[in-house]
Each structure stands twice: as C-alpha cells, then as structure tokens.
Amino acid sequence: MREILSRRKFLGGALAGVALAACKSDEPKSGLLGGMMRWNDRVQAGLLSGREARRPGDGIITKPGEFPSYHIAPFVPIAPDGWRLKVGGLVERPRTLTLDELMALARTDVRVEHHCVEGWSAVADWHGVRVTDLADFVGADRRAVFVDFRSFDADPQGTKYSSSWDRESAFHRQTILAYGMNGRPLAPAYGAPVRLYGAVKLGYKNVKYLTEVNFVDRMTGGYWEDLGYEWFAGT
Amino acid sequence: MRKPQPWPIRLTHWVNVPALAMMAMSGLQILVAFPYMGPRGAEWSWWPLQGWNAPEWARLGDWLAGGRAWHFAVAWLFVGNALVYVVCLAVSGEWRRRFFWPPRDVGPALRQLAYYLRLRKEAPPVNLYNGLQRLAYTSAIALALVEVLSGLAIWKPVQLEFLTRLFGGYDGARAVHFIGLALLAAFVAAHVVMVLLHPRSLAEMVTGGKPDA
Numbered sequence: 001m002r003e004i005l006s007r008r009k010f011l012g013g014a015l016a017g018v019a020l021a022a023c024k025s026d027e028p029k030s031g032l033l034g035g036m037m038r039w040n041d042r043v044q045a046g047l048l049s050g051r052e053a054r055r056p057g058d059g060i061i062t063k064p065g066e067f068p069s070y071h072i073a074p075f076v077p078i079a080p081d082g083w084r085l086k087v088g089g090l091v092e093r094p095r096t097l098t099l100d101e102l103m104a105l106a107r108t109d110v111r112v113e114h115h116c117v118e119g120w121s122a123v124a125d126w127h128g129v130r131v132t133d134l135a136d137f138v139g140a141d142r143r144a145v146f147v148d149f150r151s152f153d154a155d156p157q158g159t160k161y162s163s164s165w166d167r168e169s170a171f172h173r174q175t176i177l178a179y180g181m182n183g184r185p186l187a188p189a190y191g192a193p194v195r196l197y198g199a200v201k202l203g204y205k206n207v208k209y210l211t212e213v214n215f216v217d218r219m220t221g222g223y224w225e226d227l228g229y230e231w232f233a234g235t
Numbered sequence: 236m237r238k239p240q241p242w243p244i245r246l247t248h249w250v251n252v253p254a255l256a257m258m259a260m261s262g263l264q265i266l267v268a269f270p271y272m273g274p275r276g277a278e279w280s281w282w283p284l285q286g287w288n289a290p291e292w293a294r295l296g297d298w299l300a301g302g303r304a305w306h307f308a309v310a311w312l313f314v315g316n317a318l319v320y321v322v323c324l325a326v327s328g329e330w331r332r333r334f335f336w337p338p339r340d341v342g343p344a345l346r347q348l349a350y351y352l353r354l355r356k357e358a359p360p361v362n363l364y365n366g367l368q369r370l371a372y373t374s375a376i377a378l379a380l381v382e383v384l385s386g387l388a389i390w391k392p393v394q395l396e397f398l399t400r401l402f403g404g405y406d407g408a409r410a411v412h413f414i415g416l417a418l419l420a421a422f423v424a425a426h427v428v429m430v431l432l433h434p435r436s437l438a439e440m441v442t443g444g445k446p447d448a
Contacts, residue, residue, distance in 0.1 A: 023305070023308075025295070025296045025297040025298070025301030025302075025304070025305070026297060026298075026301065028296075028300050028301050028303075028304030028305075029304075032308065033301075033304040033305065033308050034304075036304070036307065036308035036311065037304055037307070037308070040307050040308075044391075047391055047394045047395075048394060049394060051393070051394065051396075053392075053393045053396070054396060060274065060277070062274065062275050062276045062277075063276040063277075066275050066276025066277075067275060067276070068275060112393075113392070113404075113405060115392055115405065116269070117268070117299065117303075118268035118269040118299065119265065119266070119268055119269040119389075119409060120269045120271070120274070120275050121274045121275065121405045121406055122274060122275040122276065123274070199393055200393055200394075224300075227300065228298075228300035228301070228304070229299075229300045229303075230300075230303070230304075230307075234391065234393075234394065235391060235392055235393040235394070
C-alpha cells in the first residue's frame with residue numbers, strides 16, 4: 001500500500017514537472033501553453049456570431065487626446081508620398097487605390113466600445129469602408145478564408161506591422177477600413193491615412209497605417225501574434 | 236458509512252490549490268498592463284487602488300502575453316475541476332451537509348459566532364460543518380462563480396454582451412473580477428488560519444477521515 005502511494009506520488013510529481021516544463025511564459029505559443037492557446041482560438045472562433053456590438057451613447061465618447069494611440073515605430077509614422085492601398089490576393093480585380101478612390105466606396109460609420117488587450121476600453125466614432133464591401137468591389141474569391149493586412153509602421157529592427165483575420169471577423173458588418181475618426185479625417189497618431197477598425201477583435205488586430213489588404217487562403221500570422229499574443233483575439 | 240471527506244471532494248479540493256493560485260497570479264500579471272479601473276479618460280476617482288500592482292513574486296507569466304496564456308489555459312482546469320466538484324456533490328447528496336441553507340443554518344451560524352466571540356460557552360451541535368463554515372465555504376463557491384462569469388464577460392464583451400451588461404459593462408466586469416479575487420484571497424487567508432487552528436480537518440482533507448458511525 002505504502003509503495004503504491006509513493007509510486008503514485010512520484011508519477012504525479014513527474015507529470016506535474018513535465019507539464020510545468022512545457023509552459024514557458026516567454027514562449028507562450030510553444031508547449032502546453034501553445035496547445036491551449038490554439039484550442040482557445042478555436043473556441044473563440046466558435047463563439048463568434050454575426051451579432052453587432054452595442055452602440056454606446058453620445059456621452060461616453062472618449063475625450064480628445066485620451067484615446068490611446070499605438071505604433072511600433074519610435075515616432076508617429078507618416079504616410080509616404082504617393083501612398084496607395086494595394087488590394088489583392090485571391091481576387092478577380094486587384095486594385096491599387098488612392099484615398100479618394102477608397103472614399104468613393106460606400107461609407108459605413110461605426111461607434112463601438114474599443115477593447116485593448118491591455119484591459120482598457122475607450123469609445124470613438126469611426127468612418128470608412130466595410131471590408132466586405134471592399135471584397136465585393138475587387139471580387140474576392142470564396143477560397144480566401146483569411147484576410148491579411150499590412151502596414152508601413154515598422155519597429156526599430158525594421159519589422160513591419162501586420163495582422164491577419166479570419167474571414168468571418170473581417171466580413172463582419174462592423175469591420176471597416178477607417179479613414180475618419182470622430183467626424184474628422186483620421187489623424188497620423190491613429191493610423192492615417194487608413195487603418196483597420198473592427199468591433200469583434202482586440203485592438204492589436206486593428207492594423208494602422210495600412211498599405212495592403214490581401215484576401216488569402218492561408219493564415220499569415222502578424223506582428224504581435226508572432227511575438228506570442230493569441231491569433232484570434234476576438235471580443 | 237461515508238467518510239467526512241469522500242475522495243472526489245479531496246481530489247477537487249487539492250486540484251483547486253494550484254489552479255486558483257495560478258489563476259490569481261496570472262490575473263495579477265495581466266493587471267500590470269493597465270492597473271486602472273474605469274474607461275480611458277474617465278478612470279474612476281473613487282477606486283482606491285488606481286495604479287496598484289501586485290509584487291513580482293505574486294505574478295505568473297512574466298509579461299502580458301505570458302500572463303494571458305497561463306490565465307486562459309489554467310481557466311479550463313479551474314472550471315473543469317469545479318464542474319466535477321459540483322456534479323459529485325449533486326449526485327452524492329453531499330451538498331445537503333455542505334451548502335449554506337438559510338432556514339437551517341442562519342441560527343446555528345449566529346450561535347457559532349456567539350461561541351467564537353465568547354458570548355456563549357458551548358458550541359452548537361455540528362453535522363460535519365457548523366453554520367459559519369457552511370456560510371464561508373458556500374460564499375467561496377459563489378465567489379468562484381462570480382469570477383468565472385465576470386471573466387467571461389471581460390473575455391468576450393461583444394459575443395457575451397448579456398453577461399457583460401450584467402456586471403455593468405466591460406469596466407464594471409473588470410472591477411467585479413478584481414474585487415472577487417480580493418474576497419477569495421481573504422477567504423483563503425482565513426481558511427488557512429482556521430485549518431492551522433484545527434489540524435484534524437487538514438488530515439481529513441488528505442485521508443478522508445474516519446467513516447461516520
């Protein structure tokens with residue numbers, strides 16, 4: 001009896017040891033933590049529905065200057081001269097759009113509570129073009145079950161910001177390419193000239209300073225995702 | 236002929252120790268990224284712990300992505316263990332002598348309190364637990380439920396909006412999630428003190444104790 005108990009204890013301890021060794025905080029996408037993260041990504045995808053986020057009232061729009069702005073470059077990135085938005089991938093009519101051409105597409109206004117991975121919330125009005133409208137415009141293929149977003153924002157090592165979304169989230173009615181904020185043209189601090197803004201993803205999925213939108217058939221990761229943050233990041 | 240602590244209860248109790256510790260510590264790591272309560276630009280002036288962070292030894296995950304990875308991985312263990320506990324309790328009928336049931340337990344709990352405060356010489360009769368114990372243990376389970384629900388509300392404020400609204404919105408759910416943790420920590424502290432004062436209960440939670448007559 002005593003021997004069985006001690007063996008059980010030993011096995012239990014060994015198992016716990018292996019489990020802990022498989023959990024590296026600095027590499028949360030590897031080992032046991034990584035497996036659980038991929039599982040959680042699937043659960044999050046299952047929870048996603050077409051439901052729209054509630055529209056907050058006028059009184060709780062975040063005050064000017066209080067809405068945090070994030071970029072990975074040491075300074076506010078400024079769009080290069082002759083900026084264009086390249087729209088491609090598995091599409092019938094690949095396009096390279098000027099801001100005016102993008103703004104000529106149907107406009108959608110979105111006001112939702114913003115949820116940052118850090119835990120804060122803020123509210124703004126966003127004006128732009130639905131990704132699903134853009135997909136219709138260029139004739140995105142049904143095989144494109146992911147949408148890849150690229151940016152001219154780059155960290156000091158030269159790695160450019162990017163992210164990729166599942167089709168359902170990207171084609172959500174509250175997912176837009178925003179060129180305006182709170183009734184004004186988008187400011188450089190918030191991702192000018194055009195940024196991604198969606199209600200169903202955490203803030204870091206909303207790529208600012210866009211250069212490219214590609215409708216693709218495979219998942220392409222992303223800047224924070226490659227560093228260890230979860231890929232799905234739904235709200 | 237049942238033991239004071241049947242094995243499913245002992246098992247889930249001891250699984251809870253590392254699970255709850257890891258949930259709390261990874262949660263405190265997540266808090267570091269934004270240790271304030273209330274929406275941006277309108278943080279609550281009445282919140283007494285604005286900017287407070289747990290010391291490093293009390294945190295798990297090193298950074299935000301690490302803390303989140305731990306939190307959302309261990310959450311499954313925490314919830315799964317709780318579900319096993321609840322099912323075992325329901326099926327075995329153990330809940331009858333464990334859960335706080337006001338019509339039965341309010342009187343004995345007050346008498347027990349009076350006994351602890353030296354207002355009463357003799358302890359009221361006990362069936363496994365006294366009234367105060369039932370109140371404390373049931374409160375801890377209720378708190379755990381609040382933690383799970385408010386956690387889900389923060390995790391999915393759009394898809395589970397009905398939950399988020401229940402807690403007064405996203406920022407309300409964050410505050411509830413934190414307060415629930417603080418209350419659970421207070422429970423654990425009191426629990427450990429009481430166990431140290433009554434070591435036999437610790438032995439019973441390991442061996443199960445002697446079967447009832």
